[in-house]
Amino acid sequence: MKGYSIFDDVIVINRELTELDIFVKDFLEVLKNYSDYLIVSGFVSICSGRTRATEDVDILVPQMNKEKFENLFEDLVKNNFWCYQGDEAEGLFSYVENLNNIRFARLGEMFPNMEVVFFNESKKAKFCEFSNPQKIRIGNFEFKIPPIEFEILYKEIVLAGKKDFEDARHLRAFFSDIIKEENFKKYEGVIRGELRC
C-alpha cells in the first residue's frame, strides 16, 4: 500500500499510531475544548514518515484571555500534564500576554513536550499558515498542519538548520505527487517577510 492517500482534501497517512502520536492526540483532546490550533515544524515531517528523534512538538495557539488560559491550564493539569514554567496558571499568563512559549509534558516525564507558541495577527507568517490549515489523519487521529508547501519553505528559508533542510527534503519527496508549485509562490513572500521582522 502507498504511504498516504487523499480523501476529501484530508491527507491520510497509511500507518499505525505511535506513542508520540498518542501523546499529541491526548494533548489536543484537552486543548480543542478551549482553542483552535495548528501543529507545525518537526512533527509535520515525523508524522509523515521522517525517521528521526524529537523532544518537542510545536503547536501554534492564538493568544487568549486570562480566564480561558486558566481553564485550559487547569484542565491540562487534571489530565496529567505538567508545565515546565510553573504550576500556577495566574503567574503564567504573562507568557500568553507577551507571546512567549510554554511547554507541557506528561506528569512524571520530561520528553516529549508540547511547545505552545502563542501568536496574534501581528505575526504575519504564523497567522497565514494558521488561516490555511491542511487536515491530516492517522488512524482515528485527525489534526491540522500548515499547507505542505508553506512548511517546506519555512524550514528552508527561516529555520534553515541541517535538520530542517532534511525535514524539508523529506516532505518534498514524500508529498511530491500533491505539492503545487503555485503554492510555493503564494507563500514565499509572507515567509520572507518574517525574516525582515
Added chain:
Amino acid sequence: MLKQIPQTDLDYVEFYASKMKEDNNLFEQQKNLIESQMKSSRAVFRNLFSDGDFKLNARSYLRKIGLIK
C-alpha cells in the same frame, strides 16, 4: 531526479521518503525507532529524578540547560 546511489545525508532522506511514499510497510521501522527513543528518554529521566520531587528536579535540570529561566 533521485540519484541511484545516495551519497549525502540529504540524498538518503530523499531516497527513504520516496520509498516510503510507495510502500507503507516502511512505517513499521519508523514506529520502532520513535518508540525506542521515547522509552529510553523516559527511563533516563525517571532514574535521574527518582529521588524527591520530579518537577522540582526537572525544573532545576531545565534551568541548567537553558530551556527555562
